[in-house]
Amino acid sequence: MPCEHCPHCKEQEAIAAVLAERMSQNSFQDFPNVVQEPQPMEEVPPLNRCQQPVALDICNNWKEQKLHFVEGNANSGKTYLLSAMWALLKNMELNVEVISSCPFPRQSKPILKFLALPDEYIEEIDIILIDNANQITEQLMKCLSEKLKRIMSTDAPFGGKSVVLAADFGQLLPFGGDFKNKSKCTLKHLTENIVAPFKKHSLVIQHSDEWSLFIDNARKSPKVAIPTTNIVKSIEELIEFAYGTLYTEPPHLHSMILTPKKNDVDLINKKVLEKIKGKELVLEALFNGKKIRSDLDLHELRLKKGSILILEEPFEGLAKGTRLFFEDYDRTHLNCRVIENNKLVDIERVHRFLAPKSPRKSFKEEQQSVKQFPVALGFASTVHGCQGRRYVNLGLFKMNQCFEHGMLYTALSRVGRFEGLRIVADDNIIENKLEPRDKRVPAASAALAEQNDVPVVDPAHHLNGVPLLRDDQKKIAMEICHIWKDQKLSCIEGIAGTGKTYLLNAMRTLFKNVNLQTEFISSCQHHPAKQMKKLLGQRDEALENVDVFIIDNGNQITKEELDCLNNKLQRAMISDEIFGGKTIIMAADFGLILPVSAEFKNKLNSSLKNFVGIGQFKKYSLATPDNDWGNFLNSVRTDLEVHIPPGNIVKSVDELIEFTFGPLNAVPPNPKSIILVAKNLDRDLINKKVLDKMKKRVIIIEAQHTSNIIRSDLELHQLRLKKGCILVLEEPAEGFPKGTRLVLEDVTRSHLNCRTVETNQCVDLERVKRFLSPSTKSPSKMKSKPQGIQSVMQFPVSLGFSSTIHSCQTIQFDHLGLFKIDKPFEHGMVYTALSRASGRDAWKIVAEGSVITNKVENSLL
Incomplete structure (x- = not known):
């Protein structure tokens, strides 16, 4: 309560009244703006002369050049550089x-954990290191690329996100199998196997001392000479050094002994544990709350206070492989400290599953498990298990038994100086196993360059198996084939029906x-033709002799893909010439729909219509057929209004279906016919109508989930077919690409017996795993907990009586029906x-009038 006669209280009441009056008039200009406190800046570690330009190039141009690849040997500072770039980008x-x-x-985060993040979280990310x-x-x-494309709704590599990779491919590759297969499964051939041009940055060691030269020699040389001062004769000396x-004292925490094989790891761990002063603790595994009395190492854990442990599976936010220092033990916990950050952690028993003696007969049969602490002794490790880590003192044992390429280099690179390295060896020369390098000699092109007479192709003399050509085709073929070595880039243009293919x-x-x-x-086209992405996935050596x-169909290829082919051939031929000096002959019709998503302006820029940045293509034009059909197509390609001949117009869908596929009550549908629509909804409508008109029994094939049939009315879970119906592959199967058209001949419990329309080959299709989009009806649940993608087992086909225009740009049909294309988008x-x-x-079209509004690119008008 304000005082009745207090001058101070009266003054406060007067101020409050003035403020109330100003606020009632919505006059906030007299009030000072609240300034938010600035965010604390991340400290950027200093960079050397090699790292600084790489960091500035990536950080300043992260929007223009989105994909970067940083390579360098061990100790060149790749991880240090990424850490500095993280701080720069955060600032x-x-x-x-x-x-x-x-x-x-x-x-x-590990990549598997990143892939499990919810879409909303990933959408906000700008750069991925x-x-x-x-x-x-x-x-x-x-x-990762497909997930980002789906989230960002774009076909750009990695969904248009900026991605920076850092790698040293001289080190061990972490996957099973022989080296050839391992190399194919990794990112070693990064610019070859991914259709996305990564800009390469190379880190070099600024001051090349003896250790750097020694590590570089271990990366490249088949024999490595070890200095005599770094050789010890027994494992006891190695343990004492490490x-x-x-x-008398606890073990050094930042030390490790590496060996190629797991058996030697167990041997070293036991020897080090015996040398540690203290009482040995034997921790028995538990089964149904009771201890398992057994002499098997699987059922007991032998420790001493002061031991170094390693986590064998993730626990309480700590990753698998985290090194711990064992301090104390009670009945239910191991009291440890994380070596890297000195953080305390209490380890509890968890379920450890045992491998069964025989395969389980059913999923209901439970897998046996015991409760044990998820740790093991960590004094020694295999070379595979220590990648990405650095140690002060490193011991190497039995390195003359290296069985994989890069194993010795990986082991030696875990330490940064000669003083921190000791090796048990009888001789100072160790055999090294390296990646088999092919002699990259561009054989075919080099041989042709040395010849005085380059092979000349003359259609007049080399007609073995050559089809007959029209005069305009023969003229183009003769000119291109005569000067194929001089004029290396050619493009043949022509409207549909001019015979480009x-x-x-x-x-x-x-x-x-x-x-x-x-x-x-x-x-x-099928074999021997290849799709562009499949060609870009080949190794460089396979393209040297081409x-x-x-x-063909150059309008279906993006500029980015052709740029990738250019870079790949330049690298394969070790040449800066366009396409590595190879001859490129292309045919295209750029009046067709361009296959790249987004608005037309962006589609045009990313297509090959203008051949921007690729090189000077010499253009050839095939003459338009001088007949009614050729003139009509040419007018449709360029005019804003299309006049439909009256004989090609029908009034109903039923008439269109009968014209396209014939009287379905009496004969099976013509497999070389189709009805084209603009939208997917109309396609599904046509497919249902045609299926209903066929004179056969409907076969309903239910989807399966974990071998159980899903009883559901959802069309997503059912496949309704009839014998003789036309199908289309929705994903590659049995060596046939996506989009292959099939005719269903028979249905068994586990197979669809089909025949291809084009080649008349028999195909037996099996069920495959089909992933379903996660439900978006409960966004609150999606934000709180990542949802797994549900999958069912179903045949990879759908009805193919109808298709969207985008999906059939390269196939000719005997009978063609058009439905609802009078309003093109x-x-x-x-x-x-x-x-x-x-x-x-x-062809026939369902239309009310004879004029259709057309949508044409301005340059074609």
Whole structure:
């Protein structure tokens, strides 16, 4: 209560009244703005002259150049550089995430844990830093790219996110199998196996001392000479060097003994434990609350206070492989301290599953387990188990038994000086196992360059198996084949029906007749043609002997993919010339729909229409057929209004289906026919209508989940078919690409017996795992807990009576029906649809009027 006669209280009441009056008038200009406290800046560690330009280049251009790859030998400071870049990017107020399977100075996650993060969290990330990329498989990296594409709703590599990798591929690759297969599964051939151009940065050691030269020699030389001062003769000397005099003092915590095989790890751990002063604790495993009395090492854990332990599985936020110092023990806990950060942790018993003597007969049969502490002695480790870690003192045991490429180099690189290294060896020369390097000699092109007479292909003399050509086709083939060594880049343009693919096949035969090696790239043809992504996944050595690359349907290929091919061939041929000096012949029709997502402007920039940044292609044009059909297609390609002939218009869907597939009550549908629509909803409608009209019994194939049939009315869980219906592959199967058209002949319990439409080959399809999109009905649950992606077992097919225009840009049909394309939403859609017909009388359209509004790119008007 204010005092009645107090002048101070009266003054406060007057101020309050003035404030109330101002606030009632919404006049807030007299009130000072509240300034938020600035965020604390991250401390950036100092960088050397080699690291600084790399960090500045990546951080300043992270929006323009999104993919970077930092390579360097051990001790070149890759992890240190990523840590500094993390601080720089954080100070730029960017959201940065680090992926690393090994200890990292900043907060990091393994890649599997990152892939399990919710979509909302990943969407906010700006830059992803990946340390020790040699520990990551290509399959995991592709999973990361596909997840980011799905989250960001874009086809750009890694969803348009910036990704920085750091790796040393001279070290051990962490996967099973022989080295050849391991190398294929890793990111070693990074720019070859991923269709995304990574910019490479190389770190070199600034001051090359004796240790750096020794490590570099261990990375490259088949024999490594060890200095005599670093050799000891017995394992006891090695233990004393690494851990000190264990009888009088605790072991050195930042030391390790490495050996290639697990048996030697157990031997060394036992020897070191015996040398430690103190009483040995024997911790028995528990089964149903009772101790297991057994002499098996599997059932007991022998420790002493002061032992070094290692976590064998993640526990309380600590990663697998974390090193601990054992301090005390009670009945239910091990009291330990994390060696890296000196943090206290109490380890409890967890369930440890035992391998069964025989396979379980059913999923209901329980797997036996015991309760034991998830730790093991950590005085020694295999070379595989210590990648990414550094030690003060390092001992190496039986390194003459290295059985894998890069094992000796990986072991030696775990320490940073000669004084911290000792090796048990009888001789100072150790045999090293290295990656088998191929002699990268561009054989074919080098041989041709040395010859005075380059093979000349003449259609007049090398006609073995060459199809007949029209005059305009023959003129183009003769010019390109005569000067294939001088004019290396050629592009053949022409509208639909001008015979571009036919001409390319003829030229391929001509080149083959003079023993020139060709590679045919196409998104629609089968063997021997390859898809561009499959070609980019080949090793460099496989492309050295290829003389001519023939690319069909160039409008289906992005500029980014052709840039990748350019970089790959330049690297394979060790040449800065465009495409490594190889000859490229391309055919395209850029009036068709471009296959890249996003708005047309971006699609046009990312297509090959203008050949931006690729090189000077010489253009050839095939003449448009001088007939009614050719003139009609040419007008559809360029005019804003399309006038439909009255004979090609039908009034209902039923008439369209009967024209396209025939009278389905009497005969099976014509497999070389299709109805094209603009949207997926109309496609599903047409497929149902055609299936209903077929004179056969409906076969309902339910999806399966863990071998149990899912009883559901959802179309997602059911496949409704009839014998004789047309199917389309929704993913590659049995060597056939996605989109292959099939005819269903029979159905068994576990197979669909089909025949391909194009080649008439028999195909038996099995169920595969089909992943379902997670439910978005409860966003609150999704944010609180990551949801797993549900999957069912189902056949990888769907009905193929109808298709969207985007999905069939490269196939010609005997009978073509068009439904609801009178309102196109993309440039070239009407032209693309009509170009799938084989002639004027081979198509019909459902339309109310005879004029359709067309959408055409401005340059074609």
